[in-house]
Amino acid sequence: xxxxxxxxxxxxxxxxxxxxxxxxxxxxxxxxxxxxxxxxxxxxxxxxxxxxxxxxxxxxxxxxxxxxxxxxxxxxxxxxxxxxxxxxxxxxxxxxxxxxxxxxxxxxxxxxxxxxxxxxxxxxxxxxxxxxxxxxxxxxxxxxxxxxxxxxxxxxxxxxxxxxxxxxxxxxxxxxxxxxxxxxxxxxxxxxxxxxxxxxxxxxxxxxxxxxxxxxxxxxxxxxxxxxxxxxxxxxxxxxxxxxxxxxxxxxxxxxxxxxxxxxxxxxxxxxxxxxxxxx
Amino acid sequence: xxxxxxxxxxxxxxxxxxxxxxxxxxxxxxxxxxxxxxxxxxxxxxxxxxxxxxxxxxxxxxxxxxxxxxxxxxxxxxxxxxxxxxxxxxxxxxxxxxxxxxxxxxxxxxxxxxxxxxxxxxxxxxxxxxxxxxxxxxxxxxxxxxxxxxxxxxxxxxxxxxxxxxxxxxxxxxxxxxxxxxxxxxxxxxxxxxxxxxxxxxxxxxxxxxxxxxxxxxxxxxxxxxxxxxxxxxxxxxxxxxxxxxxxxxxxxxxxxxxxxxxxxxxxxxxxxxxxxxxx
Numbered sequence: 001x002x003x004x005x006x007x008x009x010x011x012x013x014x015x016x017x018x019x020x021x022x023x024x025x026x027x028x029x030x031x032x033x034x035x036x037x038x039x040x041x042x043x044x045x046x047x048x049x050x051x052x053x054x055x056x057x058x059x060x061x062x063x064x065x066x067x068x069x070x071x072x073x074x075x076x077x078x079x080x081x082x083x084x085x086x087x088x089x090x091x092x093x094x095x096x097x098x099x100x101x102x103x104x105x106x107x108x109x110x111x112x113x114x115x116x117x118x119x120x121x122x123x124x125x126x127x128x129x130x131x132x133x134x135x136x137x138x139x140x141x142x143x144x145x146x147x148x149x150x151x152x153x154x155x156x157x158x159x160x161x162x163x164x165x166x167x168x169x170x171x172x173x174x175x176x177x178x179x180x181x182x183x184x185x186x187x188x189x190x191x192x193x194x195x196x197x198x199x200x201x202x203x204x205x206x207x208x209x210x211x212x213x214x215x216x217x218x219x220x221x222x223x224x225x226x227x228x229x230x231x232x233x234x235x236x237x238x239x240x241x242x243x244x245x246x247x248x249x250x251x252x253x254x255x256x257x258x259x260x261x262x263x264x265x266x267x268x269x270x271x272x273x274x275x276x277x278x279x280x
Numbered sequence: 281x282x283x284x285x286x287x288x289x290x291x292x293x294x295x296x297x298x299x300x301x302x303x304x305x306x307x308x309x310x311x312x313x314x315x316x317x318x319x320x321x322x323x324x325x326x327x328x329x330x331x332x333x334x335x336x337x338x339x340x341x342x343x344x345x346x347x348x349x350x351x352x353x354x355x356x357x358x359x360x361x362x363x364x365x366x367x368x369x370x371x372x373x374x375x376x377x378x379x380x381x382x383x384x385x386x387x388x389x390x391x392x393x394x395x396x397x398x399x400x401x402x403x404x405x406x407x408x409x410x411x412x413x414x415x416x417x418x419x420x421x422x423x424x425x426x427x428x429x430x431x432x433x434x435x436x437x438x439x440x441x442x443x444x445x446x447x448x449x450x451x452x453x454x455x456x457x458x459x460x461x462x463x464x465x466x467x468x469x470x471x472x473x474x475x476x477x478x479x480x481x482x483x484x485x486x487x488x489x490x491x492x493x494x495x496x497x498x499x500x501x502x503x504x505x506x507x508x509x510x511x512x513x514x515x516x517x518x519x520x521x522x523x524x525x526x527x528x529x530x531x532x533x534x535x536x537x538x539x540x541x542x543x544x545x546x547x548x549x550x551x552x553x554x555x556x557x558x559x560x
Contacts, residue, residue, distance in 0.1 A: 105390070106390070108387075110385070110386070129385070159384060165418045167291075
């Protein structure tokens with residue numbers, strides 16, 4: 001599995017593919033790949049001829065007290081996983097390649113970035129929007145795939161891509177879960193055994209909410225109260241960071257759950273903050 | 281001279297040229313074209329095969345009390361001028377094409393945008409950076425030409441292009457002046473006869489400063505004082521908005537004038553605010 005480190009190298013490799021009329025698919029990641037990422041790569045391959053995976057732990061999307069330093073990095077293992085999933089090229093730059101001395105331009109998406117994760121992670125989505133717009137300009141993909149697990153990120157990137165007229169098709173991919181329902185995440189490895197057992201509460205709560213909605217309970221207030229009950233019962237170690245019922249495109253709170261309503265939640269365990277969501 | 285109004289049309293026209301391996305040159309303008317703009321078009325033509333001129337009075341770069349509404353608009357005349365200068369296609373969208381309902385993404389260049397025009401026109405460079413990055417994504421030019429008259433704008437666009445990895449070569453073009461030295465500007469037409477006569481003070485002051493520097497006076501403080509004297513003497517109707525001696529790339533003030541120092545000034549006349557500059 002070939003990996004390149006510089007913008008010059010990746011541009012050259014992509015120009016070569018484009019000259020052969022190959023459609024470029026793109027999966028931006030921070031590495032520490034799991035089955036969720038691999039599903040994105042496979043989906044990208046379906047939409048393109050040549051799939052680039054970027055592996056870059058982006059410093060600007062971490063808060064000063066977040067886990068930038070300890071975020072897991074293992075390029076060798078990631079490269080092997082990329083290969084099994086059918087990726088064609090890895091772009092793994094060092095931070096200085098992406099943020100050289102004097103870097104000072106940022107992309108800001110307003111409104112969408114205010115609530116949910118944006119509320120407890122100020123600056124996070126500025127970092128995401130900036131690095132993704134840079135990566136799009138470097139890789140110039142025809143299509144890029146993002147996981148639905150980061151629902152707000154997906155909404156922000158859709159908005160940014162539309163607003164800045166980036167000629168990239170954004171594809172959302174379904175959440176991949178562990179056998180017990182826990183949404184896959186590179187941060188799950190931070191969890192203690194006890195936390196890991198309790199972490200299933202997130203998906204369990206969302207499944208319960210979905211059943212409630214199907215049975216006709218559509219008032220957000222009622223569904224929220226039931227969600228909180230399940231979370232508190234099954235995850236006593238977790239602290240609810242947010243629990244929102246919003247429109248899946250605008251991320252604005254809805255009072256009554258309808259089509260394309262996003263139920264999103266974040267729970268802080270002592271060792272990791274986990275998010276999960278469901279669109280009903 | 282062909283003009284298109286929609287993003288779809290311009291993309292189609294450009295894809296056609298790119299499929300013939302034509303290099304795309306780009307000159308973004310707000311219309312009300314004068315000889316200065318035409319020099320940009322001619323320069324773009326030297327660097328490319330197919331020159332697109334955008335004509336778009338960009339609302340987001342005007343302050344609430346500025347001249348957005350009265351800014352001169354005359355597409356027919358502009359189109360004729362574009363033709364004489366060798367442009368190949370005009371992109372003249374309506375505001376809703378560029379800023380559709382729900383638009384909420386902005387590009388911000390920090391530091392460079394704080395002083396000079398940025399200080400008296402808050403939000404101006406956010407509007408400029410946002411619309412230029414959008415236009416670059418729409419037109420996908422190989423090279424784009426900007427006038428040195430808007431020295432800070434040129435520095436901001438260079439920085440943004442580098443920071444966001446936009447694959448566009450930025451070319452700066454020298455200021456084009458009237459016979460008496462006044463830098464050409466679409467806003468010169470706002471001036472009364474008396475103001476127009478006094479407006480020559482800007483270039484006269486800058487020329488004097490250049491002579492001072494050549495004669496060995498390199499202290500910014502001294503040169504500034506002399507500049508102010510000339511401006512006050514020849515342009516009593518004008519109010520100095522700023523007068524800065526800065527590094528041409530970083531726009532940071534310099535105490536001693538050296539290579540690549542930018543002398544930039546803005547003067548507010550009752551009918552128009554004029555800017556001018558010189559790099560010594």
